[in-house]
Amino acid sequence: xxxxxxxxxxxxxxxxxxxxxxxxxxxxxxxxxxxxxxxxxxxxxxxxxxxxxxxxxxxxxxxxxxxxxxxxxxxxxxxxxxxxxxxxxxxxxxxxxxxxxxxxxxxxxxxxxxxxxxxxxxxxxxxxxxxxxxxxxxxxxxxxxxxxxxxxxxxxxxxxxxxxxxxxxxxxxxxxxxxxxxxxxxxxxxxxxxxxxxxxxxxxxxxxxxxxxxxxxxxxxxxxxxxxxxxxxxxxxxxxxxxxxxxxxxxxxxxxxxxxxxxxxxxxxxxxxxxxxxxxxxxxxxxxxxxxxxxxxxxxxxxxxxxxxxxxxxxx
Amino acid sequence: xxxxxxxxxxxxxxxxxxxxxxxxxxxxxxxxxxxxxxxxxxxxxxxxxxxxxxxxxxxxxxxxxxxxxxxxxxxxxxxxxxxxxxxxxxxxxxxxxxxxxxxxxxxxxxxxxxxxxxxxxxxxxxxxxxxxxxxxxxxx
Numbered sequence: 047x048x049x050x051x052x053x054x055x056x057x058x059x060x061x062x063x064x065x066x067x068x069x070x071x072x073x074x075x076x077x078x079x080x081x082x083x084x085x086x087x088x089x090x091x092x093x094x095x096x097x098x099x100x101x102x103x104x105x106x107x108x109x110x111x112x113x114x115x116x117x118x119x120x121x122x123x124x125x126x127x128x129x130x131x132x133x134x135x136x137x138x139x140x141x142x143x144x145x146x147x148x149x150x151x152x153x154x155x156x157x158x159x160x161x162x163x164x165x166x167x168x169x170x171x172x173x174x175x176x177x178x179x180x181x182x183x184x185x186x187x188x189x190x191x192x193x194x195x196x197x198x199x200x201x202x203x204x205x206x207x208x209x210x211x212x213x214x215x216x217x218x219x220x221x222x223x224x225x226x227x228x229x230x231x232x233x234x235x236x237x238x239x240x241x242x243x244x245x246x247x248x249x250x251x252x253x254x255x256x257x258x259x260x261x262x263x264x265x266x267x268x269x270x271x272x273x274x275x276x277x278x279x280x281x282x283x284x285x286x287x288x289x290x291x292x293x294x295x296x297x298x299x300x301x302x303x304x305x306x307x308x309x310x311x312x313x314x315x316x317x318x319x320x321x322x323x324x325x326x327x328x329x330x331x332x333x334x335x336x337x338x339x340x341x342x343x344x345x346x347x348x349x350x351x352x353x354x355x356x357x358x359x360x361x362x
Numbered sequence: 363x364x365x366x367x368x369x370x371x372x373x374x375x376x377x378x379x380x381x382x383x384x385x386x387x388x389x390x391x392x393x394x395x396x397x398x399x400x401x402x403x404x405x406x407x408x409x410x411x412x413x414x415x416x417x418x419x420x421x422x423x424x425x426x427x428x429x430x431x432x433x434x435x436x437x438x439x440x441x442x443x444x445x446x447x448x449x450x451x452x453x454x455x456x457x458x459x460x461x462x463x464x465x466x467x468x469x470x471x472x473x474x475x476x477x478x479x480x481x482x483x484x485x486x487x488x489x490x491x492x493x494x495x496x497x498x499x500x501x502x
Contacts, residue, residue, distance in 0.1 A: 062424035070372045134398035141408040
């Protein structure tokens, strides 16, 4: 496809249009991803997550600047939540990336979650693949960061960075376990504020208690993103983690796990979509519903009956 | 699970930009929120944007519409630069609108360079929303 060729050659406009086509599930989106896929695999993916206001965007701006100063190219995917009522969204992360928003080596795309509960959408993964295929060395994905939903980022990122801020000292106890599990690196940003050391301490304690099953103990880095303080340290830890993953074989292992999950999810989605329409078309479905409501049948038996029937008919 | 229905639908993507040295953006922010409430995806890049930043954002974000809000009076200088830059990047098919403090006598000149419409102070957000929705569908 013409658009794919141009994008692979590096045309920003083509890349952007490709992302839109795939995000909108347009005509031929799957085929396009099929064309793109063989060119992927080179980029290193960094996930940045954390509660709102922790300074993720500013941090991403500074990290990316350092990476391009080290002669790498980068793609940034900045995700913000869509309104559950209107479907619209304010995508305001780009605003904070003033150091890299006109850099030749950096491509920034803002995405809305478009209703996806996990905070990431299929579009995120596809956008990352497009940027990968088009030659970006690093892809930084900044996610919404609303509690347990952050766990989804692990399904895409090679290194996951969790960004916290001081004042989450006591509240850290209540941070859902999931968040502590997913971080490969923890950052206490805005660490010029009171309580920064305490927060860092608490995170370290929680990580100790966790007893990681592998040899990587997530480091805790203090930063002040607005002043670009601590970011050199952070980049070092990033490169260290990458080293660790490749030397321990975990890099390949994780990517295999991801592919397994992805294919499984896509199959589940396709089946779910089919089941929905099949059930709606099922002749006796409404009659079944009436019987359940009037207590002549129970919903559990009905579900079993329906499932058996659909599978038997090999309608799926 | 109606949330599923909203997933991955086509959305109108809009960039609201404040070029130049304007000091405040309360008006722009009102528009940003209104457009979001109308179901659009709005990229807002804040104050003091250079033409380069705006053009770059338009290209990378593949927006359907660009709303330029300016209060400083520099529109006759900045808007043409932005339109030129967009043309250079091959972006000729988006809806470009202007808003803020723009005297009536300047409007024809701006329309001549490709700004589809100018929305002065007092325009309702509803009018802008309807204009965008109405005029984008014509282009598809």
